[in-house]
Amino acid sequence: MFATTVQKESWHIVSALVENKPGVLFRVTNLFRARSFNIESITVGSTEQQDLSRMTITTNSDEKTLDQLVKQLRKLIDVIEVKVLDTDKTVYRELALIKIRAVDPTTRSEIVNYATIFRGNILDIGKETITVEITGTPDKIDAFKNLVEHYGIAQLSRTGVSALPRGGVES
Amino acid sequence: MTGAKALIQALEKEGVDVVFGLPGGANLPIYDALVDANFRHILVRHEQSAAHMADGYARIKRKAGVCFATSGPGATNLITGIATAYADSSPIVAVTGQVPLAMIGKDAFQETDIIGVANPCTKYSFQPRAAAEIPEMIKKAVYIAESGRPGPVLVDIPKDVQQATADMKFPELIKVRGYNPNVEADLSEMARAVELLLNAERPIIMAGGGVILSGAFSELQALAELVKIPVVTTFKGKGAFPENHPLAMGPIGMHGHAEANKIIVEADCIVAVGARFSDRSVGKFDEFGKGMSIIHLDIDPAEIGKNKSVDVALVGDVKSSLRTLVKMFSKKMIKKDSDNPWLKRRKELIQYYAETLKDYPREITAKKSLKKLRELLPANAIVTTEVGQCQMWASLHFDVITPGTFFSSTGLGTMGFGFPASIGAKAAKPNVPVVDIAGDGSFNMTENSLAVSVLDKLPVIVFLMNNYMLGMVAQWQRTFYNRRYSGVHQHNCPDYVKIADAYGAQGIRAESMHELDKAIKAALKSDVATVIDIPIDPEEDVYPFVAPGTGLKDMIVGA
Numbered sequence: 229m230f231a232t233t234v235q236k237e238s239w240h241i242v243s244a245l246v247e248n249k250p251g252v253l254f255r256v257t258n259l260f261r262a263r264s265f266n267i268e269s270i271t272v273g274s275t276e277q278q279d280l281s282r283m284t285i286t287t288n289s290d291e292k293t294l295d296q297l298v299k300q301l302r303k304l305i306d307v308i309e310v311k312v313l314d315t316d317k318t319v320y321r322e323l324a325l326i327k328i329r330a331v332d333p334t335t336r337s338e339i340v341n342y343a344t345i346f347r348g349n350i351l352d353i354g355k356e357t358i359t360v361e362i363t364g365t366p367d368k369i370d371a372f373k374n375l376v377e378h379y380g381i382a383q384l385s386r387t388g389v390s391a392l393p394r395g396g397v398e399s
Numbered sequence: 400m401t402g403a404k405a406l407i408q409a410l411e412k413e414g415v416d417v418v419f420g421l422p423g424g425a426n427l428p429i430y431d432a433l434v435d436a437n438f439r440h441i442l443v444r445h446e447q448s449a450a451h452m453a454d455g456y457a458r459i460k461r462k463a464g465v466c467f468a469t470s471g472p473g474a475t476n477l478i479t480g481i482a483t484a485y486a487d488s489s490p491i492v493a494v495t496g497q498v499p500l501a502m503i504g505k506d507a508f509q510e511t512d513i514i515g516v517a518n519p520c521t522k523y524s525f526q527p528r529a530a531a532e533i534p535e536m537i538k539k540a541v542y543i544a545e546s547g548r549p550g551p552v553l554v555d556i557p558k559d560v561q562q563a564t565a566d567m568k569f570p571e572l573i574k575v576r577g578y579n580p581n582v583e584a585d586l587s588e589m590a591r592a593v594e595l596l597l598n599a600e601r602p603i604i605m606a607g608g609g610v611i612l613s614g615a616f617s618e619l620q621a622l623a624e625l626v627k628i629p630v631v632t633t634f635k636g637k638g639a640f641p642e643n644h645p646l647a648m649g650p651i652g653m654h655g656h657a658e659a660n661k662i663i664v665e666a667d668c669i670v671a672v673g674a675r676f677s678d679r680s681v682g683k684f685d686e687f688g689k690g691m692s693i694i695h696l697d698i699d700p701a702e703i704g705k706n707k708s709v710d711v712a713l714v715g716d717v718k719s720s721l722r723t724l725v726k727m728f729s730k731k732m733i734k735k736d737s738d739n740p741w742l743k744r745r746k747e748l749i750q751y752y753a754e755t756l757k758d759y760p761r762e763i764t765a766k767k768s769l770k771k772l773r774e775l776l777p778a779n780a781i782v783t784t785e786v787g788q789c790q791m792w793a794s795l796h797f798d799v800i801t802p803g804t805f806f807s808s809t810g811l812g813t814m815g816f817g818f819p820a821s822i823g824a825k826a827a828k829p830n831v832p833v834v835d836i837a838g839d840g841s842f843n844m845t846e847n848s849l850a851v852s853v854l855d856k857l858p859v860i861v862f863l864m865n866n867y868m869l870g871m872v873a874q875w876q877r878t879f880y881n882r883r884y885s886g887v888h889q890h891n892c893p894d895y896v897k898i899a900d901a902y903g904a905q906g907i908r909a910e911s912m913h914e915l916d917k918a919i920k921a922a923l924k925s926d927v928a929t930v931i932d933i934p935i936d937p938e939e940d941v942y943p944f945v946a947p948g949t950g951l952k953d954m955i956v957g958a
Contacts, residue, residue, distance in 0.1 A: 246577075247576070247577065251514065255518060258519060262519045292704065295704060296704070296705060299700050299701035299703075299705075300701050302701070303700075305522070305523045305543065305575060305578045307577055308576060308577040309577075
């Protein structure tokens, strides 16, 4: 009914410093749900300050939605600071654990080779599967996943992106 | 000292003079401590009304209203009232009892995760885990509720935390990291706003609820008079500007004044003051403000660009932003005389619609009744409304003369709001007449507050325009569903004069304008609540009407 001009969506990393106390993650995710913000990943963890946590949120949004997402986040009382990170000036990584079906020796050695090329680690080898750890940008993880998909992925777990701005000492 | 006593003392220290509430198992310790409180407790008949009373109190007192409820159903009954306050940025502090800490998460009797339930409609919420946390939490709750863009705050106190004793420290100063409500508008943006406004040929002010919340009445008037700009309001902003002022145009929106809807479409520059461009006010977002420049003053940065992209944004308390704008304008030479074509257009539109809009052909109508009410009420009387046709008629036909004396559930549109809210307003200002402009469907929902009005000696006037119909729904069914009425008839039930009588209030039926005149005069003299039952024809519709999803220019002025 209230169609607005369609804007181009692009990928953004939003970094938020929040109070390290119960209920904060709930308030943030509830806000996203209530306002229909589409989130690709969200990670929360401790920071250099004991009473603060850092949330890293990745989202495919147009500029207008991103602007609202940031402003609505800032409005939350438990949120201390919000920044949209410039991906060119940011180090960001994601970790993925991928359990791949691998029974015959050829498949097994191929997977080990690919993992080496992607600087991954073999974490576990079972009778029918190999579990690989890959760390990198989400693109790199996607590339590895695409490469091994045809063997059959038994299970996959991604952490979502964690990020910090390059250089400087500011939070 | 126990946690419960600390709660009462903390509220006393915040200057709380009345609390609206209802006890139950999980807030018994609080009610025990309440016996020794130096403020008044008003016992409600349903918790929803407690929240509405706190809300009505807050809107008139312009400080936090407080309500109490027990855990579980008591707390969930508050939710409609909390959501109403949230939608209208009204500062209330709701204190709920909760099951003891050890029982939380065990699906205990009357346990609800009320913090979770209330999250989307509270500005913030607290749950003390130790009694010693209570004094600071209460101070923070009041501070957060009242400051910045106001809103409801929930404090959920487990029963054992109410009972536990601790050495209490009542802080004088508190700081909430991550909450910075006091922002000042950017001066360079101010200069741009002044430029835009000076160059505009057809400027208009659109005053919203933010003007009322910040009490920026004289500042708004000064700006309008200095630059000679006509003033429309949103419905929430109704009464931000005296509606009998030579620059006033009344509310815009779905059931706005025809001349207001018309003039804002013709404007070339809109100064939106403390308004959020809601769909009910502006119609279709994309169409509104097309080809015009928009200057947006608001305390909430998240409102900038939310529904409408603007040319200049002045983030800050609108009172201080308006004051700065007035100062900047005072230094400019303003050529605009009161005879300019734009102001002439204003008069022309008002006159045109005064002659064009037809009155509903009946001896007693909503419009005539409300004009009569205005005639007999003092200018400083406080008026609130129920929700539905009665509310929109109030918007159209009842002029607010003293700024800040009108409020309504404008955002959430909560039926049942007006009556308890009027009692809250009366508690805030006992010496001023308070009127709830009501319809029967809405009044029905919280009419048991008549007991509160009578027993607590808070005599308000229920101005009941009664068509025994869920009238607004019926109007939409008439307009959009080919008169296929569904679920709207009240079948002459109940008899509202007898209802009033049953509670010890005064019930008067007014079937002619003469009887209405007498009834209003009797109500103004009464020391108990009065319900004036005014039979209204169920076919009397509210016009003008901007259908949902259309623009203000598509306004339908009559049947």
